[in-house]
Amino acid sequence: MITTKPVNQKAWWLVLPVVICVAFSAVLPLMTVVNYxxxxxxxPERRVFxxxxxxxxVMRDEELHAALWRQLTFxxxxxxxxxxLGIMLALAMPAKGWKSSAVLVVVALSLLIPWNVVGTIWQIFGRTDIGLLGAMLQEMGYDYSYTGNGTHAWLTVLTMDVWHWTPLVALLCFAGLRSIPDAYYQAARIDGASKFAVFRxxxxxxxxxVLMIAVLLRFMDSFMIYTEPFVLTGGGPGNATTFLSQYLTQKAVGQFDLGPAAAFSLIYFLIILLLCFILYNWMQRVGTDSKEGSDHE
Amino acid sequence: MARIDLDIAHSYRANPQQDEDYALLPLKMSFADGGAYALLGPSGCGKTTMLNIMSGLLAPSSGTVKFDDIDVTQLSPQQRNIAQVFQFPVIYDTMTVADNLAFPLRNRKMPEDQIKKRVGEVAEMLELSGQLDQRAANLAADAKQKISLGRGLVRPDVSAVLFDEPLTVIDPHLKWQLRRKLKQIHHELKLTLIYVTHDQVEALTFADQVMVMTRGRSVQVGSADALFERPQHTFVGHFIGSPGMNFLPAQVDDQTLVVAGHKFGLPPGSALPEGELKLGIRPEYVTLTAADDRTALPVNITQALDIGTHVLLTGQCGDLAIKARLSPDQHAPACGDTVWFGVLGSHTCFYKNEELLP
Incomplete structure (x- = not known):
């Protein structure tokens, strides 16, 4: 039976507050960037289109290409x-009782530390004279220096990010694991499933x-990483840890090249949008590759 | 396949002191090989606990579980080779229907050609053949539960298949179908099936032997007929039947039986002990009698419901309410009438301390 739904234009008024909010918080600032x-x-008087x-x-900018690749690899x-690592942590965490609460608090600790403090902690931690990590590596015979060696700096930034953010992935996975009804584990025991089969x-x-959320969050956050490497290495040595945000900030604030910086901001924004779109769709599909190929749940 | 002997007790508390601390009071039970059993009782009576102890998901706090005289108390479900189907469908989302059914066999390293054959047979039985290549996650709840049932039935050599209220999520008309299917499968495969439910119709139609449980105790094991005719415990009388058995407080005093102030002679051939007891009679066996009948009580009819297949009367005798089921061709009294209900007959049972007197 075909019925025509009544059309009620009043609904637009209900959407209006959100439209205004989004316009002021997102669209207008973005248009300024487009303007630049x-x-x-x-x-204000002298400007040229x-x-x-x-x-x-900026598309021809070699340094930018290098920063983009560095960023993607990172x-x-x-x-x-x-x-x-987050999944493994979540699987290893106790599920019930006071131990569970205690472990949750410990795991979540690093998430409570402000970004720039994280940078400072690792800056000191990695120093070869007074830092626990740096001095220890020196003692063990490694010529470790995050200020002198590009690879060391890059690895230190990576380790710092892993230390700071793996708990987020672990907490999300833990929540996901806790929501699985007991009957599934019981059925798996009855069916004689191995530990790996239960996991798989x-x-x-x-x-x-939850993994989809974790991947998207971690991708977006890491793709826009700024404060921690800025505090730890300042982008150096050389350009070894200059990621996109920092490169952009150098251009816009350091050299006051607002035009190229704005152009690049927009490209940056589109790259993140595109990659998130790809990741999201891929994760929606992976594991649900039904033969009909029409699986949208 | 195996005979299962239980001699167990279980408490979820560390130091059970009194009866209330036990989920399952000390209990002995034997399930014969190839039998169809039902565990019947209200929610929280311990029937699922008992099932989980049999399957090995739960270790009893004391006692032993034996399969064919071999002690399996400490063995895992896999070692016991037992199948269990749960109340809500459990399916492996990322697998097809066929892979779901094959999962228990693959885990036991059965050769692939035999798996294919077996999965085909089970799918045929449960009418899933057309959906074998579909992803299980996209199916409706009843199809999912059929898959769960199928995974329980797919292993040909299981000791027993345990069902934990498996038809809760199924539509009523499909329930009938699936229950018939299970009964048919039982006849074909000769598996030991143990079925947990709180629905008496389900239990009585499915099983040859029904175990009625309440508050962690098994109060009677028997056929549908025995549970109906000779309830061993007042709980069984209440729980089985619709409506349940009438229970009237009675007293035996100097070779006379006193019920609601009326005196009767003791039923012939019975040796009732002196003192307080309870008279139990099913509404189906309460009869309308003449006024001067020596087996009847005078009642004032307070409710007369015509249910089509029968008329349900509620009669008040003092502060006792007695229910009676009359066939519709009998002339039923109307509300407010005073009639006589015959309550002493060959189907009348007597109870002391809630237990049936011989």
């Missing part, structure tokens, strides 16, 4: 380390939702 990216502004010139300029490394066919599929 399309003009060369010397002063330059079209796509700034975009063309985010990829963050995901490949933090997601499996029960725990992992049931964690899909």
């Amino acid at each position: 990216s399309l003009q060369d502004i010397f002063s 330059v079209g796509t010139e700034w975009f063309a300029l 985010s990829l490394a963050v995901l490949t380390v933090e997601i499996p 066919y029960i725990q992992l599929p049931k964690m899909r939702g």
Whole structure:
């Protein structure tokens, strides 16, 4: 039976407050950036429309390419380390009783520390003269120096991020694991499933939702990482730990190249949007590759 | 396949002191190989606990579980080779229906060609053949529960298949179908099936032997007929039947039986002890009698419900309410009438301390 639904335009008024909020919080600031990216502004009176010139300029920027690759490698490394590690942590955490509460608090501790403090902690921790980590590595015969060696600096930033954010992944996974009804584990015992089979066919599929959130959050956050490497290495040595945000800040605030910086901001924004879209769709589909290929739940 | 002998007690508390601390009071029970059993009782009576102890998901706090005289108390469900189906469907989301059914067999390293054959047979039995290649996650609840049932039945060599209220999530018309299916499977495969439910119709139609439980105790094990005719415990009388048995306080005093102030001669051939007891009679066996009948009580009819297949009368005798079920072709009295209910007959049972007197 076909019925025509009554159309009621009054609904627009109900949406209006949200539209206004979003306009002021997101669309208008973004339009300022668009404004800067399309003009060369010397002063409010003197400005020239330059079209796509700034975009063309930043697209050819070799340093930017290097920063982008560095950033992609870093985010990829963050995901490949933090997601499996977080899952393992969650699986190892006690499920019930006071031990569970105690472990939860300990695990969550690093999440409570402000970003710049995290940077400072690791800056001191890694120092070869007074830092526990740095001095120990020196003692063990490694010529470790996050200020002198690019690879060491990069690895230190990665380790710092893993230390800071793996607990988030672990907590999300822990919540996902706790929501699995006991009957699933009981059925698995009856069916004679191995520990790995329980993980592969029960725990992992049931964690899909929280893992998706974890991957997206960790990807976006790590792709925009700024404060911790800024405090720890300042982007150095050389450009070894200059990630996209920092490069952008140098351009906009350091050199006051607002045009190219704005153009690049927009590209940056689109890259994140695109990658999140790809990740999200991939994770929606992985493991549900039904033969009909029409699986949208 | 195996005979299962239980001699167990279970408490979820560390130091059980009194009867209330036990989920399952000390109990002995034997399940014959190839039998169809039901554990019947209200929620929280310990029937699921008993099932989990049999399957090995739970270790009893004391006692032993034996399969064919072999002590399996400490063995895992896998070692006991037992199958169990749960109240809510448990399926492996990422697998197809066929893979779900094959899962218990693959875990036991059965050769792939035999798995295929066996899965085909079980799917045929449960009418899942057309859906074997579909992803299990996308199916409706009753199809999912069929898969759970299938995983329970797929292993040909199991000691027993345990069902924990498996038809709770199923629509009423499908319930009938699936229950018939299970009965049919029982005849075909000769498996030992143990079925937990709180629905008396389900239990009585499914099982040859029904164990009625309440508050961690087994109060009677018997056929549907025995549970109906000779309830061993007042709880069974209450729980089985719709409505349940009438229980009237009575007293035996100097070879006379006193019920609600009326005196009767002792039923012939019975040796009732002196003192307080309870007279039990099913509403189906209460008869309308003449006024001067020596087995009847005068009652004032307070309710007369015509249910189509029968008329349900509620009669008041003093402060006692007595229910009677009459066939519709009998002339039923109306509300407010005073009639005589015959309560002493061959189907009348007597109880002392809630237990049936011989």
